[in-house]
Amino acid sequence: MTSTDAPKPGKNKTQARSAARLYAVQALFQMEHSDQSFDKVIAEFENHRFGAIYEEGELAEGDSKLFRKLLKDAVNHQAKIDQMTDRALVAKWPIARIDPTLRALFRAAGAEFVESDTPVKVVINEYVDIARAFFPEGKEPSFVNAVLDHMAREAKPEAF
Template sequence: MSEEKPKLSGNARRKMRSAARLYAVQALFQMEHSGQDARAVAREFLDHRFGAEIDEGVEMAEGDIDLFRQIIDETVNWQAKVDQMTDRAIVAKWKIDRIDPTLRALFRAAGAEMVATDTPPKVVIVEYVDIARSFYPEGREAKFVNAVLDHMAREARPEAF
């Protein structure tokens, strides 16, 4: 007899999807700094982070693992396009390779979601601005991330605006 998994509330599912996005940003950062490929880093995250409780009694679910993998895979597949979109969105004379590596990983993950998934751009923006706040609680970077992602979303999915 198989054990039935309890149904999760919408709020619990959102938390798990948010955690999958956060892990994807962390994994992309790790890929850049370690030189490991996507498969090795994803395996490490799946072995050591997923399955851990993210809230009392709430563990990462299979769909969230799928979202994590999708973001990593699509970021690798679309990195050149996403980097170009990011460069166009940064109004200063900075290119993506000159910005903070955490922000670079965040822009790549968010850009891949905008380009390769059907997640509404506004959801992507809100989710990744929240992730920026978790890394940069002062708030200045979150405002920067919001502006850059808004520009990227309008380029990637103009029909949504």
């Protein structure tokens, strides 16, 4: 491998953090729909999904620490995050009425807004990319961008 082929510093860490966010959305969705416990879902993801190889290709190895923190914070602050999300949504569409994948996404992103020092723009961009992965043909990524912008302004007004 030549120096031009070497991975860029931080690239793998960035990919691992992006994978952890995606896995957190999937895990929150799974927890809501299967009534699986926090510990059981974490064990399943860390043992069977991180770095797994599927027909579509290899999934990135996730940042286990970030994944665990996002799940813990989303669960522990769910009421606050859901209230922030509700305030960002139109009155006739409370969080309980939106797509469950989007609900999981808003909870994971909300956990980062509430409990991390990750820059707001990074959080929004990461979760809009996740929305694009789940809804490649839809308007959901734009919707996610607008809702997350509103949530960020409430959670981190100093960033604006």
